[in-house]
Amino acid sequence: MARHTQPINTCRVTGPVAAGAVFSLILLALAAVASRAQWPVSFGVADWAALRFTVWQSFLSALFSVVFAIPVARALARRRFAGRQLLVTLLGAPFILPVIVAVMGLLVVFGRAGWVSQGLGLLGLPPLSIYGLTGVVLAHVFFNMPLATRLILQGWQSIPAEQFRLAGQLGLPPSVTFRTLEWPVLRQVVPGAFALIFVICLTSFAVALTLGGGPRATTIELAIYQAFRFEFDLGRAAVLSLLQLVVAGSAAVLALWILPPIAVQMGRDRPVQRWDAQGAGLRALDTLWIGLASLFLLVPLGAIAVSGVMGLAQMPVLVWHAAWTSLWVATLCTCVLVMLALPISIWLAQTQRGGAEALTLIGLAASPLMIGTGWFILINPFASPVQLALVVTALVNAMMALPFAVRILMPAMRQVITDYGRLSASLGLSGLALWQIVVLPRVRAPLGFAAGLAAALSVGDLGVVALFADGDRATLPLQMYRLMGSYRTDAAAGAALLLLGLALGMFWACDAWGRRHVDG
Amino acid sequence: MLTVRDLQIAQGVFELHATFDVAKGQRVAVIGPSGAGKSTLLNALGGYIPSTGSIMVDGQDVSTAAPDQRGIAMLFQDGNLFPHMTLAQNVGLGLRPSLRLNNDEQGKVAAALDSVGLAAFGDRKPGDVSGGQQSRAALARVLVQGKPLLLLDEPFAALGPALRGEMLDLTSTVARDTGATVLMITHAPEDAERAADQVIFVDAGQVEAPRPVSEIMDNPPPALRAYLGR
Known part of the structure; x- marks a missing residue:
């Protein structure tokens, strides 16, 4: 008789059910959108302009992010200096930094009345203007250059130290070392980083909302919002959503082929001893790049702190209400995420059918505004979508964070199965006891990290909520956006600082929970 | 048999x-x-x-x-103990996977630890004891499992x-x-x-x-x- 015994046998039902629920919620949204679109679908001049701008700004954002990331990653890979670890950690900050907070910081530094413009004014030069293409690309580079740097740095660190030792022993000059050791790795990593950033920027909404706009700087995502919000033209919003899905979906499929593995946590990270890069010229060059990158990242963050402290006192009480709302939306999102990610990740860890890739694909291709539009159409006949705005926001946030969470949890789940699967089976651990005694304690650290990411993403998200919410309901990012829109810059800066604190605080709380009592 | x-x-x-x-x-x-x-x-x-x-x-x-x-009880090449649990808890798993042990069962765990020379080590975690002591704890669990x-x-x-x-x-x-x-x-x-x-x-x-x-x-x-x- 044949039989098959699986060392750990859990979530065989709940895993597929959870994954199925996510897929069907997205498919339902898609179906609802498709039902409202006018067939045959036709595109106007403005739609083509939105498509062109979306692709062009994504291309430029990916290009600049990667081009600047290469020298910074190289410098980080081969230099040791005080604060290096901090800088590498900081490169992960954009993951949890609310977009609108970063935009605020960039405006304080590079805006029309910003620090740089004031400096230019002293020299008799005209101020900068970062609205439009420049601003959108600047903000995208601010967010994605660190991501590119981390991905490329990982690639660099995958070259064994022994190879550099050998190069040193043979006295290979820098150019030869680059050609033989570094170029082959770069050739693999850089296209992947470029593709990933390109796809991320295709569906970016909050940056386009705050820094773009107008006929020359409207992305598809922003056009969906405008069709929905200003014209309440559900048909046009639906057509644009489909366009967005096709563009982002096909780009995501292409990108997934060349996607580098996304390691959100850096493993052992130490610079390797290099014998080919000891020249004073190269040292100066690396120092310059590290300095420039640090300034580019730190000055806007510092600007938020400085202007925010001054603005805190000017914040209307509405901001505090919004902060409370954001707190519970993010908490709900995090709970939903954990309930989905745990069964899905252990199920995928047992089956290994490329499920994580499929999830990532959906996460990259499905735009929050498309899902939001779809659900609005679905909910509208039965209830007021405005009333459910916050719940829908939390759910969509959870779905957007799910691919990251599953990718973070799956290696840990695999490890549990490999290391303790047979022991658990031999002791008859199953069901709840298996989770309590074996799985949860073993995956606690990555779980805390994933939950922290979800909480921070949700608390800082300005997407679906902007679509649905009315004057009575607002999350903190939305409230901050309204303050910016009514030129109450000081109050907005205060809200930005509060939001930053909230995002970092929630991330820290979850991550610290995960790290506590971790042993073995 | x-x-x-x-x-x-x-x-x-x-x-x-x-x-x-x-x-x-x-x-x-x-x-x-x-x-x-x-x-x-x-x-x-x-x-x-x-x-x-x-x-x-x-x-x-x-x-x-x-x-x-x-x-059947089995001891593997490695991973015989859960590193996040104390030795006593690890042994207790051999009696009850839910770990809700009554007094009698806790007595059995203590006796098993004692008979492998780990009477004083029940509260330690595997990472805090030597390799030999880890092996002893695993054997204590085999003892309470009492499998043929x-x-x-x-x-x-x-x-x-x-x-x-x-x-x-x-x-x-x-x-x-x-x-x-x-x-x-x-x-x-x-x-x-x-x-x-x-x-x-x-x-x-x-x-x-x-x-x-x-x-x-x-x-x-x-x-x-x-x-x-x-």
Whole structure:
């Protein structure tokens, strides 16, 4: 008789059910959108302009992010200096930094009345203007250059130290070392980083909302919002959503082929001893790049702190209400995420059918505004979508964070199965006891990290909520956006600082929970 | 007490066949070259890899049973203790997977820890004790599990020779106290001579029937002679 015994046998039902629920919620949204679109679908001049701008700004954002990331990653890979670890950690900050907070910081530094413009004014030069293409690309580079740097740095660190030792022993000059050791790795990593950033920027909404706009700087995502919000033209919003899905979906499929593995946590990270890069010229060059990158990242963050402290006192009480709302939306999102990610990740860890890739694909291709539009159409006949705005926001946030969470949890789940699967089976651990005694304690650290990411993403998200919410309901990012829109810059800066604190605080709380009592 | 009939395990191109009996209370060394199928055999008996044929433990057909329903306790090469739990908790799992132990059961755990010389170490975690003490804790769990068959997949391989001998002696004591039959994989003939009554020789996917250890060591068949280098 044949039989098959699986060392750990859990979530065989709940895993597929959870994954199925996510897929069907997205498919339902898609179906609802498709039902409202006018067939045959036709595109106007403005739609083509939105498509062109979306692709062009994504291309430029990916290009600049990667081009600047290469020298910074190289410098980080081969230099040791005080604060290096901090800088590498900081490169992960954009993951949890609310977009609108970063935009605020960039405006304080590079805006029309910003620090740089004031400096230019002293020299008799005209101020900068970062609205439009420049601003959108600047903000995208601010967010994605660190991501590119981390991905490329990982690639660099995958070259064994022994190879550099050998190069040193043979006295290979820098150019030869680059050609033989570094170029082959770069050739693999850089296209992947470029593709990933390109796809991320295709569906970016909050940056386009705050820094773009107008006929020359409207992305598809922003056009969906405008069709929905200003014209309440559900048909046009639906057509644009489909366009967005096709563009982002096909780009995501292409990108997934060349996607580098996304390691959100850096493993052992130490610079390797290099014998080919000891020249004073190269040292100066690396120092310059590290300095420039640090300034580019730190000055806007510092600007938020400085202007925010001054603005805190000017914040209307509405901001505090919004902060409370954001707190519970993010908490709900995090709970939903954990309930989905745990069964899905252990199920995928047992089956290994490329499920994580499929999830990532959906996460990259499905735009929050498309899902939001779809659900609005679905909910509208039965209830007021405005009333459910916050719940829908939390759910969509959870779905957007799910691919990251599953990718973070799956290696840990695999490890549990490999290391303790047979022991658990031999002791008859199953069901709840298996989770309590074996799985949860073993995956606690990555779980805390994933939950922290979800909480921070949700608390800082300005997407679906902007679509649905009315004057009575607002999350903190939305409230901050309204303050910016009514030129109450000081109050907005205060809200930005509060939001930053909230995002970092929630991330820290979850991550610290995960790290506590971790042993073995 | 262990009856194996027409056991077949296929893993890629590798195939393993076994038909043999082990009498109750025997301590059997499973010996043979690397890659011969020793671990595969034990994992199939334990229910961790798929196989065909029949496996009887104490007269019960356990061929399709879950690993914990086979009357078998197994110690693996590593990962025998959960690192996030205390030694006492790890031992307690052998009594109750829910870990909700009553006073009587807690007494059993304490007694088991005491009998392996870990009376004072119940509150420690595996990372805080030595490798030998970890092995002792795993044996304490085997003791409370009280299963009729014990499988050892070289759990003491990482220990030095003296400590390994000590653990084998302790295993023999535990087996005697619980009346368990033991199958242990080993690479060292001196371990077999020290802690086993019989030897099963495994070579190239063929499992031979157990023979008394003195007989087989004094007069090894050619394949075993080649493996031992004698």
